[in-house]
Amino acid sequence: MPREMVTIQVGQCGNQIGCRFWELALREHLSSPEKSRMATSTSSQEYDDAMSSFFANDPPDEDHLYEGWKKTMIGQLRARAILVDMEESVVDRLQRMPQIGNLFNNQMRLTDVSGSGNNWAHGFMEYGSKYQEQFLDRVRLSVEECSSIQSFFMMHSLGGGTGSGFGSKILESLEDSFPKITRFACSVFPNDDDDVITSPYNALLSANKLIEHADCVFPVDNQALIDICNHIDSHKKKSQRSTGFRSSSRMRRQDQQSVTGPDQQSSGDTYHKMNGIAANMLLDLTASVRFEGTLNMDLSELPMNVVPYQRMHFLSCGLAPLFPPQQTLDISRNPGSQRALADMDKSFGSAHSSPVNQLMRSPVPAKSSTYLASAILTRGEGIRVADLERNVKKLQSQVNMVYWNTEGFKVSMCSRPPVNMPYSILSVSNNCCFRHTLSAMHTKFNRLYKAKAYVQHYEDYGMSRTDFDEACNNVLGVVSEYATLEGKTHPPANPKRRLKPVGLNFVPEY
Amino acid sequence: MTSSVVSLQVGQCGIQLGTSLLETIAGEEMNLGSEGGLSDTFFRQQRLVASDSYSIKGVIQKTHPRSVLVDMEPKVIASTVRSSGNESPLFTFDPRSCFAKQSGSGNNWARGYFEYGSQYGDDILDKVRREVEKCDMFRGFLVMQSLAGGTGSGLGARLAQLLKDDFQSSFLLNHCVWPYESGEVIVQNYNTLLTLSHLHDCSDGIIVTENETLLQTCKRRLDIARPTFDDLNKVAAKGLASVLLPAERQSVDPYDFGGGGGGVEQNLLGDLVEHLCSHPAFKMLTLKSAPQVQTKALDFTEFKWTTILKWLRQMLIVSSSLDETLDWGVKIDSGSSINRVHCKSMGNFLVLRGRGAFDADVTTFADKALYPSWASDPLRVMCSKESFLKHEMFATVVSNSQASIVPMRKVLDKAYNMFDEKAYVHHYERCGLSHKDMEYAFANIEDIIAKYESL
Numbered sequence: 001m002p003r004e005m006v007t008i009q010v011g012q013c014g015n016q017i018g019c020r021f022w023e024l025a026l027r028e029h030l031s032s033p034e035k036s037r038m039a040t041s042t043s044s045q046e047y048d049d050a051m052s053s054f055f056a057n058d059p060p061d062e063d064h065l066y067e068g069w070k071k072t073m074i075g076q077l078r079a080r081a082i083l084v085d086m087e088e089s090v091v092d093r094l095q096r097m098p099q100i101g102n103l104f105n106n107q108m109r110l111t112d113v114s115g116s117g118n119n120w121a122h123g124f125m126e127y128g129s130k131y132q133e134q135f136l137d138r139v140r141l142s143v144e145e146c147s148s149i150q151s152f153f154m155m156h157s158l159g160g161g162t163g164s165g166f167g168s169k170i171l172e173s174l175e176d177s178f179p180k181i182t183r184f185a186c187s188v189f190p191n192d193d194d195d196v197i198t199s200p201y202n203a204l205l206s207a208n209k210l211i212e213h214a215d216c217v218f219p220v221d222n223q224a225l226i227d228i229c230n231h232i233d234s235h236k237k238k239s240q241r242s243t244g245f246r247s248s249s250r251m252r253r254q255d256q257q258s259v260t261g262p263d264q265q266s267s268g269d270t271y272h273k274m275n276g277i278a279a280n281m282l283l284d285l286t287a288s289v290r291f292e293g294t295l296n297m298d299l300s301e302l303p304m305n306v307v308p309y310q311r312m313h314f315l316s317c318g319l320a321p322l323f324p325p326q327q328t329l330d331i332s333r334n335p336g337s338q339r340a341l342a343d344m345d346k347s348f349g350s351a352h353s354s355p356v357n358q359l360m361r362s363p364v365p366a367k368s369s370t371y372l373a374s375a376i377l378t379r380g381e382g383i384r385v386a387d388l389e390r391n392v393k394k395l396q397s398q399v400n401m402v403y404w405n406t407e408g409f410k411v412s413m414c415s416r417p418p419v420n421m422p423y424s425i426l427s428v429s430n431n432c433c434f435r436h437t438l439s440a441m442h443t444k445f446n447r448l449y450k451a452k453a454y455v456q457h458y459e460d461y462g463m464s465r466t467d468f469d470e471a472c473n474n475v476l477g478v479v480s481e482y483a484t485l486e487g488k489t490h491p492p493a494n495p496k497r498r499l500k501p502v503g504l505n506f507v508p509e510y
Numbered sequence: 511m512t513s514s515v516v517s518l519q520v521g522q523c524g525i526q527l528g529t530s531l532l533e534t535i536a537g538e539e540m541n542l543g544s545e546g547g548l549s550d551t552f553f554r555q556q557r558l559v560a561s562d563s564y565s566i567k568g569v570i571q572k573t574h575p576r577s578v579l580v581d582m583e584p585k586v587i588a589s590t591v592r593s594s595g596n597e598s599p600l601f602t603f604d605p606r607s608c609f610a611k612q613s614g615s616g617n618n619w620a621r622g623y624f625e626y627g628s629q630y631g632d633d634i635l636d637k638v639r640r641e642v643e644k645c646d647m648f649r650g651f652l653v654m655q656s657l658a659g660g661t662g663s664g665l666g667a668r669l670a671q672l673l674k675d676d677f678q679s680s681f682l683l684n685h686c687v688w689p690y691e692s693g694e695v696i697v698q699n700y701n702t703l704l705t706l707s708h709l710h711d712c713s714d715g716i717i718v719t720e721n722e723t724l725l726q727t728c729k730r731r732l733d734i735a736r737p738t739f740d741d742l743n744k745v746a747a748k749g750l751a752s753v754l755l756p757a758e759r760q761s762v763d764p765y766d767f768g769g770g771g772g773g774v775e776q777n778l779l780g781d782l783v784e785h786l787c788s789h790p791a792f793k794m795l796t797l798k799s800a801p802q803v804q805t806k807a808l809d810f811t812e813f814k815w816t817t818i819l820k821w822l823r824q825m826l827i828v829s830s831s832l833d834e835t836l837d838w839g840v841k842i843d844s845g846s847s848i849n850r851v852h853c854k855s856m857g858n859f860l861v862l863r864g865r866g867a868f869d870a871d872v873t874t875f876a877d878k879a880l881y882p883s884w885a886s887d888p889l890r891v892m893c894s895k896e897s898f899l900k901h902e903m904f905a906t907v908v909s910n911s912q913a914s915i916v917p918m919r920k921v922l923d924k925a926y927n928m929f930d931e932k933a934y935v936h937h938y939e940r941c942g943l944s945h946k947d948m949e950y951a952f953a954n955i956e957d958i959i960a961k962y963e964s965l
Contacts, residue, residue, distance in 0.1 A: 003583075148611075148612035148613055150613070150614075292589060294738065294739050295694065296522065298615075298616055300614055300616030300618075301614070301617045301660075303937075304937050305695060305696040305697060306696070307937075308931075308934050373696050385739055386736035386738075389690065389692060389725070392693075393692050396692065403927060404930070404931050405696065405928065407924075409692070409696070410693075410694070
């Protein structure tokens, strides 16, 4: 049985991403190749190992005997998730959703009625102390159901009050109560044109807590997601125009499969698509844990490989291909085709460093900045170890790596491709250019803080000025840590003294 | 009666390579047509409860290999046990000899060594002891692991120490897979150093196989454009299997009446360790084989012992593991060759398989200049007239030589760079490996390199 992950979705944004995530996760697990032969309804399917990392199962009364092996069939599936929001509407809507609604029950839900009013302090201080124990009880309940829990995955946004404030509290209390379980956070960073006036405060205060208490943070940016959606739309239009009128309806159906997931609602619903991209990133990230592959990667290997220093754990993600390649360019169907191979090689490059494919915009192009470490996670049988090796070597020569980590690529291969895609490549990289995002955040924070605007709303909930100053210094500390590593692509001229033999004995000299 | 070897396969790489090795050995032994099924060395004998008349001659019963599989995640072991039950007609793994846990080592050497080593060490050792008790005559251990990951390297090193503590009179041979230079795991340099340093303290011999070499062999010699891991494992298994199958000792020195002619030895491994690892400071072994030819081209290729041995010798001297693009400029007698110094060996263990192996001229390998001046009887030759894996002739040399200096130095340099900046150190410290411990590993490797350089 693979290791389990417990997902914690906090606030409106976190729950909306979560909603999309569960929809796609369910689709991925129910549409596996060997299962497609059987009926597609949940009732007659087997509950397999891969499924158990996301879903708990209450099996039906009778155990089915199948091919001599006792298999557990799917009874009532439950998501390993905890839904937290300080208002009810989003969680209510989620629980009423047709397909995924009954994945959740009231035991996993923690809600209040009044909301956090876009105030970090309200979420962190007041709700934090009020609901901490209730929250931990719910976590313990779901952890007890796991045979070997591996990680917590939190989805939240940094701009509002609940996701940022209560989310910070959650990370803190999880570290206290479960120090050995890895904590991942998928954090939506606020836009430049954010409509929440206090979002600079909220973002910086939660960034401070993310630095302290998370193991890895996957930053996601709304604008970047919108850009990806537009890119996919323009591709669709182009392919519709290029194909003749008669075949266009077939083409359209095929093209609607992209990283945004299937469009059930009207195509104008951009948020729906954007959340789909974030959800797909999470699925690709965890694929190697759930499914078999020739080079498995455990999620706990990710921080081990791409976080060289404890506080610098902000990992930008890139996805490619964004939509399935044409049939002739599909490497799994034409393994010998040179054009298909070239197309795949291109996907490696764009997942790693093309700005369009990144889930987080960067003020400075990532390619011109120094990489600390990267990971390439592939899905699909079309990609072989030799392809991986060739492309990683190419990437190593193209980007600036920090001098002590010139080969800094972690790779993993999972055999199972994503639904409706022949293969996918997810690149996760730790780049020095993230400091620009943090310092931009600080600039916006300072603009308000210089005038001490809105500070009294935070002080009402028991925060002091020193809390603001500390958070500010902490974030600036990480910015300067990143800055010192920027550009260190060559070893220093006079390296440190080495251990040298003294006769046949070796004594450390420093 | 033949002596037996218990193999321990640790981590994803160790399990996959070990399975490939056992399949090769089993396949070869069946080809040789031994009637009693698979030999005692690597496989348990079937004990028939009913009288012998029930077993029909020629029907092969599935036996269990004498091996213990250890991994910290279940997927690899599950699929290995499953596929050995279905596909391999010769043996199945005993599920009771498998040890899998859920959590994974996360590429962290310290977690494998400290956390899982102390948590599960006793349980795993129990399984090993059970396996040892099943042997009529137990000789030693073969531990297969990779150096890059967390389970094979960390837990593997700890298990090797525990084995040495418990079985002091048996030999302990480690087979380690050296990671790609371009890297599959970012912290592989740390992991490699820590593992080698610990193994060197407890093991009798460490055979090192480089992934890079295997890949190049597949690409250039076997014409596989995009090799898979399976292909790499097969190449590695082929080399190792040629050393492990039975052979007969041949005397090198015509006046030496003591050695040679002792009949066919079933288990070469004990001999190999005894012969090559006689000095506690020199334990790094490398393995080179020739010829590497595609299976389908074998029928059209003609081999001669003189050419094969000439290739092999040159591979040994220039320390290349690939039998092409050799630097023929390096010669032993031309003492004046500038900058190109040949690679010296502590000792060599030469295995020849195929027609006319006993008549092959191996005197070039006995050249005094290959060895340090103080080495006595540095060469041992084993021969077998049976062909190996459809190769008419196949030669392998395991040598305790300076060849391992270059890769070790590379890894050391990269690890120094990282260590100077204290990158990734906090992951290790969190699991109980202190800064001093890491320094000790660095010093230990420097020590090994310096000693090999002094040959």
